[in-house]
Amino acid sequence: MIARLSILAPLFGGRSGADRVVPSTGPTALLTMLTAAAMAFLAIFALALAMATGRLADRWAGSLERSATIRISAPADQIDRQTAKVLEVLEQTPGVEFARATTPDETRKLLEPWLGPDLPVEDLPLPQLVEVTQSEAGFDAEGLHLRLAAEAPGAVLDDHERWRAPLVASAERIRAIGLLSLALITGATAAMITLAAQAALAANGQVIRALRLIGAEDRYIARAFVRRFTLRTLAGALAGTFAGALAIALMPAAEEEAGFLTGLGFQGLQWLWPLAIPALAAILAFVATRMAAFRVLRTVR
């Protein structure tokens, strides 16, 4: 175990001689840091998107899963009778935990965003709504539908499944796209670091040959490149993560009215997730540079 961990030693030791044997490459260094910062910034947003859509899918799937609505449209003189009949039927239906008719105040509140606050609900031919909560087992929707049709012809059962299912599926898909984006960002970062490391190794061919000539082992030569690229990537990713997290934190707070649009972000302990991004970037840089270095070194005897 200790022997395995020893490959990480170059990262945590002080500035070693191995660092000095490779001349610093200004433009490559800056480019590596900037790219790592940009990738970390994008990764934060992809992560926030994945988490927000995850929460949304859970909410849609969870909160409406056991609810249903019955809409009663009937002439004014029949509506109270049919409502009472519907409530009676629901009381006798297995799988119904709770049912109640909405009050005129609740109906007004529901319509307020569209029709304004002074709506004379009582004067309008609006349907009566009955809110139903199912038990764990749920009710037989088909059976209830047939019974309502027979006993309260103006009642229509909506168990929300028709519009809930595509919404949940969409949220799940957006979450998958967020995770796919994270995977793509990870792959692109690894490719970028590999290319930058290979360019640095190629530019320092003379240094590598001179070091092999005087008896340097491959791991000594690789150490300088690995340490440099890992630390540069870590620094860039830290900056990008900080900027990304700040941008997310400054977004408007989530509100019920705006729902999804302002819900993009992290909540509670989810704020710890962004911390994983610089660490992941550094691990990626360590592995990618080490592999690139040993691949190039094998071509020099």
Place this chain on the structure above:
Amino acid sequence: MIEFHDVTLGYPGSDLLSGVTMKLAPGSFHFLTGPSGAGKTSLIKLCYGELAPNGGRVEIFGEDSVKMSRDETARMRRRIGIVHQDCQFLDHLPLDENVALPLEVAGQKADGEALTELLTWVGLAGQAQALPPSLSGGERQRAALARAVIMSPDMILADEPTGNVDWDMSLKILKLLAELNRMGKTVLMATHDLNLIRAAKGLTSARVLRIQGKRLQLAGSDL
């Protein structure tokens, strides 16, 4: 130290070296000569494992050079001081750090006093902080010699170390190599300068190896 057994080097149908058999005994001094392109540099590269023979066997300190791992090759090179014609310095490091680099890569600390003494021996004590590109050809060759001996190697391989310097500097470098040989180091020095080989008479007891028609011959009598 180094033994060649029927060594062939080159491409199929166009050998550079063929049927080379030789033995460099401990404490010996050999000149390696021959016309340009004869294969002197290639033979030297075979001596420290940078090239692998196409046929035959090269034994370095008793080990077959082809069978050594990369790390074993690196450790073997710490026992051989190599002086290249182009020196191969790290141009961004000052001279003293370049000279001490073999110690650094071997995980050893450079003794400041010994380093100064070594630079004084090659006449470069005043240039310790100079960067290699600012040195003259002769200074670079002497610095390369200092770097080659800092690990106190068993053997010195010098590939045309006097190729880019004037006659006086050539003699200085030759004298340094002769001094190392008197200290017990095995020396193989490639040169096409026959005057330099003649000048070695009296400085050291050397043998001359000549590459002629892809083969290695012992040229004339010992110096």
